Amino acid sequence: MTSAPHHDGPSDPHDNTTPLLDALAEQPPDPIPLLSTLRLLSHDAAARAARLLAGQGTPRLETGPDIARFLTMHGTTHLDTAARHLGLTPPEVRHLIAAYEHGGEHGAIVYLTPCPASHEALQQARDALQRLRPSPHTALDQQDNRLTDVPARVQIRFGPDHRWYPYRNSFSAWQPAPGPDPDPATAYKSARAALRSRTLRP
Known part of the structure; x- marks a missing residue:
């Protein structure tokens, strides 16, 4: 009678087996992405899964x-x-x-x-910004969740996390600035500071 094959234990999941994508040498046919892109996406997915398992990141x-x-x-x-x-x-x-x-x-x-913003949140932000504006007698533009101080070339946007996000107008485009904050006045100051920093840069 033939005895069953002997196994010392379960196979080691960390046995250094070469991942499938890393073992391939030929590029896949169109429209499949290049191997380098597929490897990058695979590694990114694995890293993101590891972060999610550790309780980090958004599912x-x-x-x-x-x-x-x-x-x-x-x-x-x-x-x-x-x-x-x-x-x-x-x-x-x-x-x-x-x-x-x-x-x-x-x-x-x-x-x-554009994220939803209540009338109350927008009005409170307008009141807070009015005291800080270099040209307080000009109109403060409001569109959706955005309050724009056109003469000052800065803008703040209300986010889904109830923070205000600062923006500065540079080269006729609204560009994100660092410093989102629940306080619209703080976000406005961050936008002004980012604009000054850009202006003073050599």
Whole structure:
């Protein structure tokens, strides 16, 4: 009678087996992405899964914020592809990356989409900003969740996390600035500081 094969124990999941994608040498046919891209996506998915298992990160990100996260972590090699996918220009994608760097997922959402803001929150913000504006006699523009001080070239946007996100107008484009804050006055000051920093830069 033949005895069953002997096993010393369960197989080791960390036995240094070469991952499938790393073992491939030939590029896949179109329209499958290049091997380098597939490997990057695979490693990114594994790292994100590990963070989720550790209780970090958001289980489901919207497409825009997730692309911003990916580019922030892995560089801008695929920036043009991301721009085409999102319907943005490459400079706008760079602004999206900055929004994510300054405010995470919510920062990216605020850059891409107007978020609901109550009349009370907007009015309180208007009152707070009025005392700080260099030209208080000019009108403060309001559109959706955005309050814009046109003469000062700064703007604040209300986010889904109830923070105000500062923006500065540079080269005729609204660009995210660091310093989101629940206090609209603080966010406004951050926007002014970012604009001054840009103006003074050699």
